Amino acid sequence: MTGPENSEQGPGLTRRGAATRRRIVEAAAELMYVRGVSSTTLDEVRAASATSKSQLYNHFADKEQLVRAVVLLRAEEIMEREHAALQNLRSFNGLVRWRDALVQRNALQKGAYGCVLGSIAGEVSDQDEVARMALAKTFEAWEQLIEAGLRRMQDARTLAADADPQKLAIGLMAALQGGYLLAQTAHDVTHMEIALDMALDHVRAYLST
Template sequence: MSRPENVQAGRTLTPRGAATRARIVEAAAELMYVKGVNATTLDDVRAASSTSKSQLYNHFPDKEELVRAVVASRAAQILERERGYLQRLKSFRGLVRWRDALVQRNALQNGAYGCALGSMASELADQDDQARTVLAQSFVEWEGLLAAGLQRMRDSGALRADADPEKLATGLMAALQGGYLLAETAHDIRPMEVALDMALDHVRSFLTA
């Protein structure tokens, strides 16, 4: 679990220090999303966040620490967003709304940059075990939100008794992440739409009505 923004390495930050740290992390997150983690330099982050070299290194002594902070920040943001859609999921219509929101958000960039978590995972899985662990836990929680919603659908009788919420959730997550990747490569949202719609069709096959 990440530290609160006003706590760093065992010391409490001043409000000004916490604001500077948050500004650095947000600038780094945007750069790493667009350019990639490996292509983003600390000089890039310093310029984008309008901080001095001493300020940057005071908060993040090396790029590895900054990357881990970005991973934790992005994971928290995305999971908070997904909880808003999925914590009360109890119908197929709700799943369609979730699908539509993701597609519409990605369509704003023509699918160009993919999933923020998925993109970092592809770069960091073999580079930083701590970051990989946070990313893996985030995907588990995201998939768990889907599985819990599908379980509620089965419990209410909306899904047949032989539906497996966990397997269906895994299929939806695989379709989502694969769709993100194909859309990113093509700079076209259509592959993401197709992948998610096929996964939803599979869920639909278990509906009782």
């Protein structure tokens, strides 16, 4: 599975050190998701992860390094989930189930915080090239999972031969991320549902009859 490097990698880390690092990154990821990257301070991360200042700075020299680790952690989580959801996709009903699962998950929080990756991307992409590239790589891998499922539909002759799986995958991803953003601002997943349903209607037009 294509994706960013593992967020827990670190030279010379003991098991306890790796656990501490993981705890810091997970606490930072949760805070940055709810509060935003710019509004989350290192002191808040330290308090939420129950670590000392020396422990935090032993693993991360500054906030930029921590943000990059959060990006990698979230990328791993997203790709693990989406790989499980999409690796056997080969029908339009499978796409609908994928859509339903994403909407339902977002509905649990009334769409309040958006996509865990998209929300970070909006804040760091113009400020940190390393983080931007990691985010771009993850979104590309996510699109490729969707595209691979559409190609399997084509191989099964349920999707027309003249359909372009790559373009359809990009359209579905754009609808998903746009839907996340609108749901986040409205605190209502209806916008996400509509965006994804319109993208799925476009795919439906290419189904073999």
